[in-house]
Amino acid sequence: MAYDLIVVGGGPGGYVCAIRAAQLGMKVACVEKRDTLGGTCLNVGCIPSKALLQSSHLFEMAGHGFSAHGIKVDGLAADLDVMMGRKAKVVDELTKGIAFLFRKNKVDHVHGTARVVSAHEVVVGDRRLQTKAVVIATGSESAPLPGVDVDEERIVTSTGALSLTSVPRKMVVIGAGVIGLELGSVWRRLGAEVTVVEFLDFILPPMDGEVRKIMLRLLQRQGMAFRLGHSVTAAVREGEGVKVTVEPVQGGGAETLAADIVLLAIGRRPHAEGLDALKLDRDPRGFIVVDRRFCTNIPGIHAIGDVIGGAMLAHKAEDEGVAVAEILAGGAGHVNYDVIPSVVYTWPEVGAVGRTEEQLKEAGIAFTVGKFPFSANARAKCNADADGFAKILADARTDRILGAHIVGPQAGDLIAEVSVAMEFGASAEDIARSCHAHPSLAEAVREAALAVAGRAVHA
Amino acid sequence: MTQDITVPTLGESVTEATVAKWFKAVGDSIRADEPLVELETDKVTVEVSAPNAGVLTHIMAETGAIVAVGALLGRVAVSTAKGAPPPPVVPTPPAPAAVAVAAAPEHPLSPAVRRIVTEGGLDASAIPATGKDGRLTKEDVVNFQAAPPPPPAAAAAPREERVPMTRLRRRIAERLKEAQNTAAMLTTFNEVDMTGILALRDRYRESFEKRHGVRVGFMSFFVKACVAALKEFPAVNASIDGNDLVYKNHYDIGVAVGTAQGLVVPVVRGADALSFAEVEKTIGLLGHKARDGKLSMDELTGGTFTITNGGVYGSLMSTPILNPPQSGILGMHKVQQRPMVMADGAIQARPMMYIALSYDHRVIDGREAVSFLVRVKESCEDPARLLLDV
Numbered sequence: 001m002a003y004d005l006i007v008v009g010g011g012p013g014g015y016v017c018a019i020r021a022a023q024l025g026m027k028v029a030c031v032e033k034r035d036t037l038g039g040t041c042l043n044v045g046c047i048p049s050k051a052l053l054q055s056s057h058l059f060e061m062a063g064h065g066f067s068a069h070g071i072k073v074d075g076l077a078a079d080l081d082v083m084m085g086r087k088a089k090v091v092d093e094l095t096k097g098i099a100f101l102f103r104k105n106k107v108d109h110v111h112g113t114a115r116v117v118s119a120h121e122v123v124v125g126d127r128r129l130q131t132k133a134v135v136i137a138t139g140s141e142s143a144p145l146p147g148v149d150v151d152e153e154r155i156v157t158s159t160g161a162l163s164l165t166s167v168p169r170k171m172v173v174i175g176a177g178v179i180g181l182e183l184g185s186v187w188r189r190l191g192a193e194v195t196v197v198e199f200l201d202f203i204l205p206p207m208d209g210e211v212r213k214i215m216l217r218l219l220q221r222q223g224m225a226f227r228l229g230h231s232v233t234a235a236v237r238e239g240e241g242v243k244v245t246v247e248p249v250q251g252g253g254a255e256t257l258a259a260d261i262v263l264l265a266i267g268r269r270p271h272a273e274g275l276d277a278l279k280l281d282r283d284p285r286g287f288i289v290v291d292r293r294f295c296t297n298i299p300g301i302h303a304i305g306d307v308i309g310g311a312m313l314a315h316k317a318e319d320e321g322v323a324v325a326e327i328l329a330g331g332a333g334h335v336n337y338d339v340i341p342s343v344v345y346t347w348p349e350v351g352a353v354g355r356t357e358e359q360l361k362e363a364g365i366a367f368t369v370g371k372f373p374f375s376a377n378a379r380a381k382c383n384a385d386a387d388g389f390a391k392i393l394a395d396a397r398t399d400r401i402l403g404a405h406i407v408g409p410q411a412g413d414l415i416a417e418v419s420v421a422m423e424f425g426a427s428a429e430d431i432a433r434s435c436h437a438h439p440s441l442a443e444a445v446r447e448a449a450l451a452v453a454g455r456a457v458h459a
Numbered sequence: 460m461t462q463d464i465t466v467p468t469l470g471e472s473v474t475e476a477t478v479a480k481w482f483k484a485v486g487d488s489i490r491a492d493e494p495l496v497e498l499e500t501d502k503v504t505v506e507v508s509a510p511n512a513g514v515l516t517h518i519m520a521e522t523g524a525i526v527a528v529g530a531l532l533g534r535v536a537v538s539t540a541k542g543a544p545p546p547p548v549v550p551t552p553p554a555p556a557a558v559a560v561a562a563a564p565e566h567p568l569s570p571a572v573r574r575i576v577t578e579g580g581l582d583a584s585a586i587p588a589t590g591k592d593g594r595l596t597k598e599d600v601v602n603f604q605a606a607p608p609p610p611p612a613a614a615a616a617p618r619e620e621r622v623p624m625t626r627l628r629r630r631i632a633e634r635l636k637e638a639q640n641t642a643a644m645l646t647t648f649n650e651v652d653m654t655g656i657l658a659l660r661d662r663y664r665e666s667f668e669k670r671h672g673v674r675v676g677f678m679s680f681f682v683k684a685c686v687a688a689l690k691e692f693p694a695v696n697a698s699i700d701g702n703d704l705v706y707k708n709h710y711d712i713g714v715a716v717g718t719a720q721g722l723v724v725p726v727v728r729g730a731d732a733l734s735f736a737e738v739e740k741t742i743g744l745l746g747h748k749a750r751d752g753k754l755s756m757d758e759l760t761g762g763t764f765t766i767t768n769g770g771v772y773g774s775l776m777s778t779p780i781l782n783p784p785q786s787g788i789l790g791m792h793k794v795q796q797r798p799m800v801m802a803d804g805a806i807q808a809r810p811m812m813y814i815a816l817s818y819d820h821r822v823i824d825g826r827e828a829v830s831f832l833v834r835v836k837e838s839c840e841d842p843a844r845l846l847l848d849v
Contacts, residue, residue: 427597
């Protein structure tokens with residue numbers, strides 16, 4: 001029996017694409033080599049890391065935050081096994097949830113590693129599946145670094161860092177990106193001495209400059225150490241530990257850091273296993289080249305998600321999955337790459353959408369900044385959680401919102417309001433004139449919008 | 460009972476017309492013989508009337524459509540014998556619910572847009588929207604307001620306006636250019652001392668008008684003068700047809716008339732057989748018809764020579780273009796007092812008119828053309844010559 005569509009990869013891009021295609025009446029199979037669906041995100045990425053971030057955050061609150069609320073805690077201890085068990089349960093439930101959604105939408109889940117022979121044939125084990133079209137959603141994998149050989153025991157990627165059996169005493173994180181800072185935060189909260197080594201002179205490279213600055217300060221205040229402008233030239237196992245050699249990028253003497261665990265988190269590269277039979281166009285970094293309709297150079301073969309590059313985010317892949325399914329069904333699927341939010345789940349969180357001040361200056365666009373600190377937000381004060389700010393950047397002439405950058409409690413959820421506004425081409429005034437509940441964290445967003453016109457009420 | 464409204468026969472060699480205007484809309488009641496639709500052809504505009512009273516039920520050929528002779532223009536439901544027209548046909552009104560939906564704006568305005576539109580007294584529907592699904596963003600409104608204000612109504616006229624040429628204008632253009640491209644055209648000039656005609660006209664003005672019901676004008680003199688000259692110089696009344704020269708023994712003089720739609724040239728037929736009064740009457744009638752757009756095809760075709768009078772607009776001198784296949788055209792001009800030297804050497808102020816003859820040198824020799832024009836001049840200066848045929 002022939003399928004209308006075979007999706008290769010059951011991550012956020014692939015499984016969403018499969019479900020959307022099935023909703024549109026297609027006969028769909030989704031090939032996934034893992035036992036469970038959900039890809040990196042659900043199994044060894046966003047979801048388990050957020051589970052551990054929540055557990056470790058509560059632990060830290062109990063240790064350092066509760067006393068301010070008048071709650072005394074004696075004999076505080078972290079039970080890592082229970083923590084990991086809870087994480088595993090979250091992952092298990094969510095991956096099973098996708099399996100349920102597949103059954104509900106009559107998507108065939110084919111377990112195994114796919115080999116795409118052509119736009120019309122995909123081989124999985126000894127099965128030859130016929131199809132009318134193929135969507136490749138094979139995702140990405142941790143990028144390697146010469147001199148640092150990952151063993152997932154002592155020298156780990158995010159995958160290993162999510163399953164450590166004990167809290168390391170000393171941890172070196174290579175790369176001050178989102179993954180490094182999040183997982184570094186998890187283990188620092190649980191008691192590790194964490195040093196983050198970053199090649200660049202700042203953390204969170206694609207973020208707004210002001211966000212990078214305040215986050216560095218806040219993370220340092222929490223006890224995270226940074227070696228900015230340093231590169232790691234080697235990480236060598238020595239007994240139970242690892243010796244990490246770091247050198248200043250500007251030149252100077254090398255230095256050795258001792259660590260129990262080294263986390264390699266310098267980025268991710270496309271994962272394109274099982275596609276060798278195809279002569280797919282790739283860019284110099286290995287990403288599959290697609291056009292605006294996600295067509296590769298081979299008619300009938302489409303690609304979405306991390307494997308085509310761009311923002312390597314689950315929700316970007318999901319939107320592409322929906323778009324390509326709708327395009328295959330004859331619709332007008334579209335992804336607005338100008339309005340894809342990104343979130344860092346440290347504490348405080350970072351939520352960002354649209355362009356940064358630096359990008360706007362470089363593009364020569366005149367803009368107005370509206371900024372409001374959470375220290376002036378009633379709810380944040382009540383919560384004793386008032387670090388950070390909400391910032392809205394709007395076109396100086398038309399007031400159209402060009403970007404928003406929030407550092408603060410629940411920033412990842414607060415940014416959604418601005419994303420919707422931007423999707424509708426809204427102005428800062430539109431948000432400013434929309435009633436927001438009091439007291440709420442979202443009021444900070446409204447005040448930032450008011451501040452664009454220089455008329456924040458509470459600042 | 461329904462009756463088809465079709466394109467009538469439009470005249471010799473005219474096979475199609477453009478629907479210029481419908482006077483009635485579908486559902487309108489019409490009386491018998493009431494004009495329904497105006498058709499425009501190469502030469503004339505024609506009104507098509509309803510033969511019977513009734514209600515216009517269909518329009519098959521919309522304004523601007525090109526229709527052939529006999530084509531269906533529309534349909535009329537003819538009134539019953541009782542004479543009462545059937546109820547007008549009205550389009551089924553849309554369901555009320557649909558109206559209510561359509562009346563509401565398609566998308567609610569965003570709060571900022573609502574404020575600016577209200578404060579600025581703007582019509583939101585007039586602002587180009589770029590937002591999702593055609594929504595108006597504040598950016599749209601700001602850009603709209605920043606756009607240079609439309610110039611005041613007086614200056615609001617576009618820098619240029621492009622309109623399709625009417626059939627008549629196209630035909631005029633074609634024929635004038637055809638004349639220039641085909642004929643070996645040149646112009647000879649002379650002048651007429653109008654003292655004689657003016658004196659004659661003054662002397663008989665009242666009695667002529669009383670007797671004939673029409674004023675005595677210059678045109679009759681010039682028509683008669685031309686007929687006399689044409690008889691003397693038959694080449695000027697001839698035309699080329701292939702390798703033949705066709706000399707005409709009838710004198711059908713076209714008289715150019717300017718109308719709102721353009722130049723038309725109705726023909727005074729058998730001008731040689733008409734009295735002065737009959738010529739004046741005929742020209743008056745044709746002129747009226749021309750200005751009302753009511754000339755028939757027969758009245759516009761078949762001239763053998765043409766007279767055009769640019770003098771009515773003040774022209775002192777011009778070179779008329781032939782009206783093919785004719786070989787000659789006389790241009791009359793404005794009468795102007797000018798100092799003239801008389802036979803005795805005295806200088807007198809005289810009412811003078813320049814006259815021009817454009818002619819096709821393929822047919823007419825220079826000697827004939829110049830002599831023709833001299834003959835016209837002499838006849839006009841001394842109208843008695845016309846009487847005596849000298």
